Amino acid sequence: MIELQSVTKLYNEGRANQVEALRGIDLTVARNAVTVLKGPSGSGKTTLLSLIACMARPTSGRISLDGELVSGLPESFLTELRRTTFGFVFQRFNLVRGLSVLENVMLPAVPLGQDHADVRARAMERLDALDLAGKAQMKVEQLSGGETQRAAIARALINDAPILIADEPTANLDTVLAERFIDIVTGLRAEGRTVIITSHDPRIWGAEGVDAVIELRDGQITGEFA
Numbered sequence: 001m002i003e004l005q006s007v008t009k010l011y012n013e014g015r016a017n018q019v020e021a022l023r024g025i026d027l028t029v030a031r032n033a034v035t036v037l038k039g040p041s042g043s044g045k046t047t048l049l050s051l052i053a054c055m056a057r058p059t060s061g062r063i064s065l066d067g068e069l070v071s072g073l074p075e076s077f078l079t080e081l082r083r084t085t086f087g088f089v090f091q092r093f094n095l096v097r098g099l100s101v102l103e104n105v106m107l108p109a110v111p112l113g114q115d116h117a118d119v120r121a122r123a124m125e126r127l128d129a130l131d132l133a134g135k136a137q138m139k140v141e142q143l144s145g146g147e148t149q150r151a152a153i154a155r156a157l158i159n160d161a162p163i164l165i166a167d168e169p170t171a172n173l174d175t176v177l178a179e180r181f182i183d184i185v186t187g188l189r190a191e192g193r194t195v196i197i198t199s200h201d202p203r204i205w206g207a208e209g210v211d212a213v214i215e216l217r218d219g220q221i222t223g224e225f226a
Contacts, residue, residue, distance in 0.1 A: 003027070004051070020219055038199055087108075102136040105154045109122075123136075130154050132151060168198055183209075212224065
């Protein structure tokens with residue numbers, strides 16, 4: 001369980017251009033569920049996602065993961081937590097051009113110093129589960145949009161992260177590929193993973209496989225739907 005208590009986030013704190021991105025957020029995100037953060041541009045959903053994923057610190061308030069306070073941990077501990085607990089799928093996927101699909105999927109495991117053969121086998125297993133094993137040696141820039149997304153998901157899961165974080169993952173995908181994404185996410189939940197998504201896409205927050213929708217506006221939660 002991920003719990004946020006009275007969380008605020010300021011940018012440019014104390015300056016004339018200070019921005020209050022989040023205002024007193026109280027939120028509990030369930031484990032083994034799919035949660036969508038929705039809201040218009042500037043609502044604070046991406047900021048909230050970054051705090052949940054320990055990519056940023058709150059200006060005030062507390063964030064706990066399974067009962068352990070994480071918002072005050074030193075950066076070295078947060079780095080390790082990000083590597084082992086969270087897998088990230090970014091809006092533009094951020095795959096490294098010039099490298100193969102397999103090499104991209106293996107990249108997040110490099111800092112952990114794991115056995116290369118074991119990492120490769122695990123990467124191939126993830127690619128196979130996402131119907132990409134046949135594209136493993138292909139350069140990522142040769143993939144289609146849907147294939148690129150699946151490669152990004154495989155990369156996010158290479159370290160067996162229990163929590164998948166996805167920021168606007170269907171922003172540039174057509175309806176068929178968006179539905180494919182939901183099918184994948186539902187499968188990950190069935191594996192016991194937690195999935196947290198930001199989206200302004202009604203195809204996502206209205207999907208049958210979503211367990212909870214958190215609506216934000218102007219840095220505040222304006223609704224929670226199950």
